[in-house]
Amino acid sequence: MEIKEHNFFSNLAGGHSRPFIIAGPCSAESETQVMQTAEALREQQVDMFRAGIWKPRSRPNTFEGIGLEGLQWLGRVKRELGLRVSTEVANARHVEEALKQEIDVLWIGARTTVNPFAVQEIANALNGANVPVMVKNPVNPDLALWIGALERVYNAGITDVAAIHRGFSSYEPSKYRNVPLWQIPIELKSRFKKLPVIVDPSHIAGNRELLLPVSQKALDLGFDGLMIETHPDPANALSDPEQQVTPAGLQEILSKLQVRKTNYDDQELINRAEKLRLQIDEADQQILRALARRMQLVEQIGHYKKQNNVQVLQISRWKEIFRSRPDWAKELGMNPAFVAELYRLIHVESIRMQTDIMNKEEE
Template identity: 80%
Template sequence: MNFKNKDTYFSDLLAGRGRPLVIAGPCSAESEQQVMETAEALKKLNVHLFRAGIWKPRSRPNTFEGIGLLGLEWLGRVKRELGMRVTTEVATGRHVEEALKQGIDVLWIGARTTVNPFAVQEIADALRGVQVPVMVKNPVNPDLALWIGAIERIYQSGITDLAAIHRGFSSYQPSKYRNLPVWQIPIELKAHFQGLPVIVDPSHIGGTRELIHPLSQRALDMGYDGVMIETHPNPAEALSDPEQQVTPAALAEILDKLQVRKTNYDDAELVSRAEELRLQIDAADHDIITALAKRMALVEQIGEYKKQNNVQVLQLERWKEIFRTRADWATEAGINPIFVEELYKLIHVESIRKQTIIMQTGNPELQPDTKPEQAS
């Protein structure tokens, strides 16, 4: 699946753009007045797509779960009277049918739906024979395969006008974010599907309006194609997610501050200098690989020593010492210690895997899987 150079709804919107694709509107459609007031304000900002949730999958019952079919009529009014394109979330085949009856321009599949292949397939089946753009949010948990699978299911139903929405991933660890960005996953998705538009949802990643601009800018700096920002005329009174919604006036300020970077160097001297630096990076990477190979050779030697002396592979105190000192060394060298901690977790996993194989040599039934990511 290659989305490069395809004549699609999203490619038309992005062609020759001087700013990102902008999708904005309330988290939930709450009243006809609220929807129309927001849409009228966003039309003045030249927002590409007006968004509003009609059906809201909530974690617990007895909370606002969306206005339902009545909200589709309000979106229809936005489209007819203001000439704006509209989009909403669908989670079932029936949702798809009702949205299409009302002429909704673009559908999106939410994070809680993407995580369920049965639900995605039901939506895909409802879309057969229909030509409508579809956006697919990442699953709740950091699972690239599920995200890819959801896009493939929709594509195989005949929908080729697709985009992905990065809204972050749930995590138990403390964070300033509502949902961790885990930027590596959408980067891998972009590499897997060449040319697939990727849109950031900073409202759900950040969980607070203060983080919307920095998250949006970071995404654009990495080549994202657009932003989806929840916008409400009075966020404090919103029936869902009040902390992460902004007023139309605040949205205007955010969009005004965003910078769209060039996709490539446009000067021969800059190209030459970049190539020179890339060659130096290649040489540094070669040195890193050589150093890692030397380290792993030493790991194998100590693994043999442990086997000969009947000593267990995992030496917890030694691991704590490595984990602590390497982070300190990183700080002294001006490198992010958190990055180095994550790097050494991977190195440690591979070291344990190698030593475990050495310990179990001669007993095929005990041979561990050779994939590093399977080790623990």
């Protein structure tokens, strides 16, 4: 994908002086609700109004969106209030109806992104259209699937594309509704440097109390914008009430956000940063030398296990490592969870090495 230097999304916001802001209710519920929200958001100078018209829900007999009537309400927001409008599409018919109403921007949701057939159907319907499209990450942490969905849309002739990071489902307990796994959107951004990446704090957080810290984290990492669900009466919203805020609540969040500089702008700061980077490089070399020595010891014990016909995986040793290393990390003032994850990777590689040794034919 060859993303344009200046596309629809970067042109709307104030460059890098502030993030691109998309706001509006999770679902369009009534014409009054839509117009009331849009009028309040226009006063806050948000860049685009969002509202779900068709809502994919996990279970039947829940509110699945207002449907076609809601598109007319979005059209009214656009005509009367001058706001750009956006909604989610999940199939070719949704695309066709949204284009008829001249919806400014479409987005593909996380549950659709997981299905390449569905994404291709949408891409085919978009062929020849002149509309920007945003693609949410798939429900599960699969970067290749996310990139594939973006490429399908791009190959249909839609060059104004953006990604939306809304977090990933997890069976592990978490304070988040969808764990952010920031390394995945960071990797996406590193591969496609000009691709706008907008963060959806509402779906990551799952509750309004976490919206501010998640939003600030997104800006600290240099992402391009925020999509925050906003409702005039969140407690009585027909979908996802816990993660929506009032327009006043949104204004409070935006007023507290700090936009960081993209780089150092003082020579002394540049020199100090470069000195610290050189020290980091040296520390990394020491880490890698220590890791190489550890792997040499792993190889030796692998040969010892083979000679004595002992299985590779020793559960007691596995448990000992994940019990002791986080404790060592605490003593050194480090994050135990980070160290546990690091040693999980190291131990998996150790098992792979020893398994190769076990199955290697003697020369």
